[in-house]
Amino acid sequence: MKTKDSEAVTVKIIKLGVIGLGTVGSGIVRIIQKNQQKIRETRGCCIQVKTIVVADRTKKRKVDLRGIKLTDQINDLLYDNEIQIAIEVMGTIQPAQTYIEALLKNGKNVITANKDLLATNGSHLIKCAQQNHVNLSYEASVAGGIPILRTISNSFTADQIIEVSGIVNGTSNYILTQMTENHSTYREALHNAQALGLAEHDPTNDVSGKDSAYKMAILAEFAFGTTVPLEKIAVSGIEQVTKNDILQAQKYGYTIKLIGQAKILEDSLSVSVQPMFVKKGHPLANIKDENNAVLVTGASVGEILFYGAGAGELPTANSILSDVIATIKDIQLNITGSKFNNFSRTTNIIDANKEYSKNFLRRKERSNKLYLNSSYPIL
Ligand SMILES: NC(=O)C1=CN([C@@H]2O[C@H](COP(=O)(O)OP(=O)(O)OC[C@H]3O[C@@H](n4cnc5c(N)ncnc54)[C@H](OP(=O)(O)O)[C@@H]3O)[C@@H](O)[C@H]2O)C=CC1
Numbered sequence: 001m002k003t004k005d006s007e008a009v010t011v012k013i014i015k016l017g018v019i020g021l022g023t024v025g026s027g028i029v030r031i032i033q034k035n036q037q038k039i040r041e042t043r044g045c046c047i048q049v050k051t052i053v054v055a056d057r058t059k060k061r062k063v064d065l066r067g068i069k070l071t072d073q074i075n076d077l078l079y080d081n082e083i084q085i086a087i088e089v090m091g092t093i094q095p096a097q098t099y100i101e102a103l104l105k106n107g108k109n110v111i112t113a114n115k116d117l118l119a120t121n122g123s124h125l126i127k128c129a130q131q132n133h134v135n136l137s138y139e140a141s142v143a144g145g146i147p148i149l150r151t152i153s154n155s156f157t158a159d160q161i162i163e164v165s166g167i168v169n170g171t172s173n174y175i176l177t178q179m180t181e182n183h184s185t186y187r188e189a190l191h192n193a194q195a196l197g198l199a200e201h202d203p204t205n206d207v208s209g210k211d212s213a214y215k216m217a218i219l220a221e222f223a224f225g226t227t228v229p230l231e232k233i234a235v236s237g238i239e240q241v242t243k244n245d246i247l248q249a250q251k252y253g254y255t256i257k258l259i260g261q262a263k264i265l266e267d268s269l270s271v272s273v274q275p276m277f278v279k280k281g282h283p284l285a286n287i288k289d290e291n292n293a294v295l296v297t298g299a300s301v302g303e304i305l306f307y308g309a310g311a312g313e314l315p316t317a318n319s320i321l322s323d324v325i326a327t328i329k330d331i332q333l334n335i336t337g338s339k340f341n342n343f344s345r346t347t348n349i350i351d352a353n354k355e356y357s358k359n360f361l362r363r364k365e366r367s368n369k370l371y372l373n374s375s376y377p378i379l
């Protein structure tokens, strides 16, 4: 490569391997191709996608794959010593878990957007990364394009977080917005969310609240430094939200949103995901379509709202690439292997399901007066 003075300089090329070339994988390829120059100027090196592993090699692809090896063999990535960073964007728990574990053990830094896997088996994989002195990063696993995990990790260390709440599933927020503002049916709105690449391959977890629960567990890990067993999170989704619920909410000045909450009650942590009535004017009431928002309350700083695209090709790919850049920095400083989230505290976790069923009965009495058939809590 030539500089302005025609002086020959060698620019290091960091080679990446990617597993998955669907919505997010395609976004990664596109952004690297578009912003290579800026990355080189900022980090002093080039990023090159060398290999992409897919399920079906014969499928027609939407991105320019010149110079990239497309394969259906994980070993092409696993045993390639030139590849220092592997990105997993294939989704679901298996075989993703087996692949990630093998990659970590083979000395590769791994970046993933797989919240299902992190919320269920994250501690094991984090330990595996540390033992093998490599990074495991997952900024894109929560709230798509919003850089929330590293922000909590870096900017709230000296503060005491009291609550993290928000809208963390793009698909369900898109559906609720379309049902509220465009009078779409639930089915039509879900179909559009799938066509836009927002929904999971199987959208059950999006609408049942499970995807939000996974993300709240990861957020709680960062905010409160503790592991939350998924069975202690009270979860309900948007499948039961009717047009009548939405109309009733509007009549009384509310909108219905799927809200995740992780909060300290006395000395214990309670985590839940449920549809709630949100008063118009509340910061979360105006979050529309696939956008997400995370409201962090710190004892010192008060409330801070983080807002942006919660799903979709380019926003999610940008979060993945923020992890790539952070990992390159760690490689350059020879400090890979430190934990993405550095806390490890023991906190009592309330079984929110028990609280939820008690409150549900109380709410039902109150809401029957206020909202006829609707029994969602008010935020
Ligand atoms: N879509 C989004 O907005 C967001 C997604 N995520 C997460 O990112 C991940 C990817 O999501 P998304 O891009 O939407 O998913 P897609 O369904 O669009 O793509 C999945 C990709 O994985 C490949 N794949 C599936 N099984 C295998 C396998 N066994 N071996 C190799 N490749 C395989 C598929 O190959 P082929 O193309 O050949 O079928 C496909 O290219 C998921 O974990 C998701 O939860 C996180 C945040 C936002």
Ligand SMILES: N[C@@H](CC=O)C(=O)O
Binding pocket: 141, 143, 144, 168, 169, 170, 171, 172, 198, 199, 200, 206, 211, 310, 311, 312
């Ligand atoms: N299906 C998810 C994608 C991002 O995590 C969502 O809709 O939020």
